[in-house]
Amino acid sequence: DEVLPEIRARVLAGATDGLVPANEAMTTLLRGDHTVKYVGTDDYVPLRLIDFDNLDENDFVVSDEVTFGPPGKESRYDVVLWVNGIPLVVIETKTAVNSSVSWLNGARDIANVYAVEGPTFFTPNVLVAATDGKEFHYGAAGQPGEHWLMWGSTQDPYYLDGTPRVKRSVELLLTPARVLSVLRDFTLFEATPDGGKRKLIPRYPQVEAAEAIHKRVLDGGTKGLIWHYQGTGKTLLMGFAALMLLNDDAVGGPTILVVLDRLDLVEQVERQFRTVGLPRLTVAGTKAELSQALKDDKRGIVVTTIFRFEDVGVLNDRDNIIVMVDEAHRTQEGQLGDLMRAALPNARFFGLTGTPISDKDRNTFKLFGDESDPGYVLNSYSMERSIVDGASVPVHVETRLVNWHLDKGALDEAFNEFADEENLTDEERDVLAGKAAHVKTLLLNPDRVTAVCEDILDHYTAKIAPLGMKGQVVAYDRELVVAYEKELNRLISERDLSYTTAVVMTAGGKDDPTDWAKYELTRQQEADIKARFNKPDTGPTLLIVTAKLLTGFDAPIEQVMYLDKPLRRHTLFQAITRTNRRYTNPVTGQEKRNGLIVDYIGVGNQIAQALKAADPEAGGKRPVDVDALAAEFQTKIKTCLARFDGIDRT
Known part of the structure; x- marks a missing residue:
């Protein structure tokens, strides 16, 4: 009598409180985090609707053609997975032979019809899924069907598709153990800017990596490297791993230390962790705060920067301090990294990066990787796999040749004439020629600035604006940033366009021009610009930068980067992947x-180099195996052409 009314109230709340808030409350109940006091007893005890420790003690049922709802308003669900009589998974199936119907129709049926018309059935839901036999996608209650993702394994070929991929997804995701693991360990609820809630469930690489970190800690391991492609959710991965470690008594009440190397990343991670309600969260913003937290033996999650370890000495020698270092390829090798390890001599260190480095000075693999792991990597999620999964979008590169060029012959003639008139020595000629040929001198030419800005607006108006997306302009340096802002704004006004621009750069130095004072932003002002940029109905339309926002800036609405600055290697890789986030x-x-990367500076070769995987065993980059690629291409083309057997292709 004490339990049933509580469960009934939670279920019915889906029709009154909203599906996602009701689902969050029901998730607490299903996890056993709610207590009840039975009649005739003095103590509150946890309400256990599911036995997570002994799965065989639960009843698992699969039903098809399930009808639910009042007479005349029934809904029929193709497949439902029940645990102890509670519907945890709903699956919609579509025919594989009708080309006009796909899994997306099924996903939209669930998200836009069934969950809206019968929210109480979805109040206890863990996940929903849809398939047409050719693709299988899953999502969370309240999530639009277009945002559903694919499940899989990083151990399978990334190009696995069709029915084999569907079967593999079902085998991996729809097991009792995995469904209940998603419920217990990998479900979060995020507060949205409009005051609502959004349910977050994991991608499979996040599950694999979090479980690998958890297992490594339990096994007594001391380190591990997580190499996941940019934009695939490393912040949430750290959150999931932290929860697993904090909730496991075998880890012994750990301290989870999240170490970053920039203040804006601290703010970003803190905001994400707080909005999803991660427990016992502390931000150590100063050296004193970090020292106090660790010397006081604080348990829970502590977010800080690596710079707070400078000259702090030994802070804590416990071995259940687990350090997760984001962007592990930066600032970790050298004095700061040594000071951090000296401060925590028995801690476990896990590095997360999308761009590990291996050169003559740095080796992310050997710093964080365990030699027992293949290639020194504990878990890897590649660019190719991410794109195939739909976790990120491919990035295209377009070279634009603006209608502006130097007449080298005329320039040389004018230079020689000037040098003769001034009676310059050979040494003076060399010095002047070097200065005249400096790339900045060429890029600052007013005619070129105008030509590039005109082309940016032409391109943006024709290809990006109609889609409701935004763009980022990357200039050579701060002087070029200011020049581009002025010229873009002039052209926008001249053309009577509705676009707006914003500059984000470091300003306020003692040698900066006085009219640059308007570009000096507080951290809050910069955060406000980034927040407005991420909204489709507010400006700015174009961000103009040179160094800031090239890494660690998450803006799914950004589709194009207009690149007019030579970048190299991991910096270039991180910059161009600002545009790889999914967005509708x-x-x-x-x-x-x-x-899309629009290249005005000529970095095509550098992009190719940046996309090559680093070799953990040697400095530099791994060479491309052209023979192997040619053999793979021949195999693929034969498979493709086999589809056209019997058709005259001449």
Whole structure:
């Protein structure tokens, strides 16, 4: 009598409180985090609706053609997975032979019809899924079907698709153990800016990596490297791993230390962790705060930067301090990294990065990787796999040749004439020629600035604006940033366009021009610009930067980067992947199909180099095996052409 009314109230709340808030409350109940006091007893005890420790003690049932709802308003669900009589998974199936119907129709049926018309059935839901036999996608209650993802394994070939991929997804995701693991360990609820809630469930690489970190700690391991492609959710991965470690008594009440190397990343991670309600969260913003937290033996999650370890000495020698270092390829090798390890001599260190480095000075693999792991990597999620999964979008590169060029012959003639008139020595000629040929001198030419800005607006107006996406302009240096802002704004006004721009750069130095004072932003002002940029109905339309926001800036609405600055290696890789996030504009309904880099500076070769995987065993980059690629291409082309057997292709 004490339990049933509570369960009934939680279920019915889906129709009154909203599906996601009711689902969050029901999730607490299902996890056993709610207590009840039975009649005739003095103590509150946990309410256990599911036995997570002994799975065989639960009843698992699969039903098809399940009908639910009042007479005349029934809904029929193709497949339902029940645990102890509670519907935890709903699956919609579509025919594989009708080309006009796909898994997405099934996903939209669930998200837009069934969950809206019968929210109480979905109040205890862990996940929903849809398949047409050719693709299998899953999502969370309240999540639009377009945002559902694919499940899989990083151990399978990334190109696995069709029915084999569907079968593999079902085998991996829809087991009792995995469904209950998602419920217990990998479900979070995020507060949204409008005051609502959004349910977050994991991608499979996040599950694999979090479980690998957890297992490594339990096994007594001291380190591990997580190499996941940019934009695939490393912040949430750290959150999931932290929860697993904190909730496991075998770890012994750990301290989870999240170490970053920039203040804006601290703010970003703190915001994400707080909005999803991670427990016992502390931000150590100063050296004193970090020292106090660790010397006081604080348990829970502590977020800080690596710079707070400078000259702090030994802070804590416990071995259940687990350090997760984001962007592990930066600032970790050298004095700061040594000081951090000296401060925590028995801690376990896990590095997370999308761009590990291996050169003559640095080796992310050997710093964080365990030699027993293949290639020194505990878990890897590649760019190719991410794109195939739909976790990120491909990034295309387009070279634009503006209608502006130097007449080298005329320039040389004018230079020689000037040098003769001034009676310059050979040494003076060399010095002047070096200065005249400096790349900045060429890029600052007013005619070129105008030509590039005109082309940016032409391109953006024709290809990006109609989709409701935004762009970022990367200039050579701060002087070029200011020049581009002025010229873009002039052209926008001249053309009577509705676009707006914003500059984000470091300013306020003693040698900076006085008119740059307006570019000096507080941290809050910079955060406000980034927040407005991420909204489809507010400006700025174009961000203009040179160094800031090239790494660690998460803006799914950004589809294009206009690149007019030579970048190299991991910096270039991180910059161009700003455009790789999935996004659907809520106003236009347009889905981002790809990111785009518009190259004005000629970095094609550098991009190719940046995309090559680093070799843990040697400095430099791994060479491309052209023979192997040619053999793979021949195999693939034969498979493709086999589809056209019997058709005259001449």
